[in-house]
Amino acid sequence: MRTAARPGPPISGRRRWAERVASLCVRVGGFAVVTGILGILAFLIAEVFPVLLASHVETEKQWSTTVTAPVLAVLTDEHRTHTATLAADGYLRIYRKGAEAPVMEEPIGDGRRIVSAKSVLGDTGFAVLAADGRIAWIPLEFSISFVEQTRVVQPEVSAPVWIATDQPAEDIEAFSVRHDATSTAAIFSTKDHHLAWIRISVEENMFTGEQAESVDRFDTQVSAAITEILIDREQRNVFAGATNGELFWWEVEGGALDQHATYRASEHAVTAMSMLIGDRSIVIGQADGSISVWFRVPQADGQIELQRIRDFPAHGSAIGLITPSERDRSFFALSNETMGLYYSTSSRTLWTGSPLLKGTTALSYAPKGDGVVFAGGGAVGLAHVENPHPEITLASLFGRVWYEDHAEPMWVWQSTGGTDEFEPKLGLTPLMLGTLKGTIYSLIIAIPLGILGALYTSQFVHPRMQSVIKPAVEIMASLPSVVLGFLAGLWLAPLLEKNFPMLVLMFLIHPPLILMSGWLWHALPKRFTARMVPGTELLLYGMIMAVGFALAFALAEPFEAQMFAGDFSRWLYESSGLRYDQRNAVVVGIAMGFAVIPIIFSIAEDAFSNVPKNLAAASLALGASRWETVVRVVLPTASAGIFSAIMIGLGRAVGETMIVLMATGNTPILDWSAFNGFRTLSANIAVEIPEAPHAGTLYRVLFISALLLFLLTFLINTVAEIVRQRLRQRFARL
């Protein structure tokens, strides 16, 4: 159809066939490229997408038991096959999932009723206040073994640790127990505002194996009626909330409870309190349904104060129970009408719904953070919790986040720490600014050199030299960046560290020297200069560079002594507080500049060479000098091409990985100083992806940064290409 419509002589069969094959090849090739790029984009999006999935909580199994006594505390095992309940009748019962009758039923102590109990994760067990006023720690473990390939979960209850309070149970308002291998600490408060700390330590004699038990007790008064009290894992800090909304913090210090200032959450009573993993953050639920996270913050004056950090949407009624995850900083909060799942670091409400079981009296997160167990009104239930990437929100990726132990909200990237309790800090801002920093420093070097070099080569150099310079620069482009990075990191960086004043000196010596020699060259009689072999001036120029170099070398030491008091890095630190890192932005600027120069050079050179010669001729014929012609005609005419050269160089610098990886310390700090290192998005991916568990949050965040890089380079290249097309259209008529 199309060929028939086209006028002109008929095309011979063979030619038509060849044309079809050629156009098919072009089309297939183009299509493949576009598909490839879209495929990469689709892959990145697919890897990032799960981040957007909502969390959900779903009841797996809920069943009634034969026991009517209210359940005070629950626990489950890693695989949620067994559920342990502690009821007010003083019995510990363990149920298989869905079983009405317990597989194990044991009285605690002498079968006395218990008044209050809490489940504790980590060193799993129950903290119990018995009716006789004693406090107990009841260790509970679920041991897992495999018998003939099937998993057998065996609950093991060890002997409780009993602590006498010498108070009747009804006088005790709040209590807490913390247990570890060598000691068990308890704290309780009474109706008459009395607070007592009791610690039982067990010491084993290394020679005899005898165990000696020692008990410390100290007491203090407190100004308000305590409702909730917590001991941290180190058994050093005690936090409590009161009926009047006040918060207290004591440190156990030299045989006494040392009280810090009193803090006030609001006038509403504190009704639930829990520590998040790591025992840094404290979640507080109050009678008005409000939920807040607090932690200790170092102040400007060196003091440490408890501070309200975040708030979560309040429930309609008092928060009754809070249970934290043992895996991350998420926690459940339960009130009569509402149940919510929250994440502290990202301030995210992950899920809310009505309570899984009406009248829940006990609630506990499953050890793996993938479920929750609850009990109440004779029923027991297990729910599945899915919150794949609770840390990630736009605000937590790009905004300032207030992390534990930090004095203020900050942009931080620190993906992994030594322990499970480490709070991952996944702020991309330091990396984006690192990318920007690397790009800026390398472009500071590459843009002037690349463009002026191209200008000189295309407009002033003898054609025979041109044909040497252009391939030489292209060879420079073909140098693998890993080699550049290697040289920069292992050779240039130490060299610069030793000779930084010399570099400064070179910047001071060379430009005037070059200008002066240029002026001298022109001042020489024409008769003399015209007779020289083309390229002589470049040779002379090289010699002048060498002279400048020698001069800088010779003067470096006196210069350093004079200007920098004999030691540059110390001078730098003392005069401006900047630290000189061996692998810093200057090193990267030079190394990456080296990689970017050839790109900028060759595109700019093309742009300059494409300026029609007859335009320059017209300018010269009007009496303009060569320099005026270059500045007023060649440069403006080539401006769009130069812009596109810069943009493509920018794209290269943004995406460059190996050089920054090897030539910076990869420290993800936020600092513009030329003497510091930094970490870029691309280097970060290279550094961290081998360590990132597949499909984990870190993995996804790395893909988010990859997507960012992709979009950024895509944008930069598109802008460059559009400008180039414009340029072509503009000068097509010339």
Added chain:
Amino acid sequence: MNSKLERDPQLHNHRDLETVLEKPILAAESLSLWYGASQALKEISLSIPERRITALIGPSGCGKSTLLRCFNRLNDLVDGVRIEGDIRFHGSSIFDPEVDVNGLRRQIGMVFQKSNPFPKSIFENVAYGCRIHGMNRKRELEEVVERSLVRAGLWDEVKDRLHESALGMSGGQQQRLCIARAIAVEPEVILLDEPCSALDPIATAKIEELMQELKERYTLLIVTHNMQQAARASDYTAFMYLGERVEFGETGQLFVNPSEKQTEDYISGRFG
């Protein structure tokens, strides 16, 4: 074409070639030029009379453009060019080391075969040379631009769009803009290298008409290989062949009664 010659009063006043050439504005003296090893101009001697139109004719590749570019030393920028002999401008050598080449080019303007306006506005194109030579005041520039465009016969066509891009003009307009640009710096001589070769007959006629007006003020040296054009529009004609100047004389004389065989063969279309 004879009738045209008869009608030109100036030609009648200066019948005698010798008197016109007593003080030529430009004169090539035994000028030879080599591009590397190949010789493009051979011992050319040629005097250009002031305020006249001199045409250079000859077959393609005979060195007309090369000779033209010698007069404003545009060949300096071509690599491997070697020149012997001399060119005198107002009697002094243009190759003297003391000569300011840029100043020389200001006095000897040039219009190229292919119109080459800068990718700037019409105004900026015309003002370019003046700006280069240090004129910056807006009023002065406006005056110069208007005067040059008027002299180039372009004013009425473009006065309403002075600040639009020059690339939007027609080919003939662009070429006249180039002429306006060349005369804006007040040169004494204008070299025109086949200025009409890319233009249609109407645009060509306009430029020829313009040349007649310009000759009141400027000396024009035009390269053409269109003999009708040379005959119509010029006062004197030089015929070049293979790098040599074969004949030079009054246009009427040369076309009606050539003294060389080669000239006759060429103008009668036997080769070329």
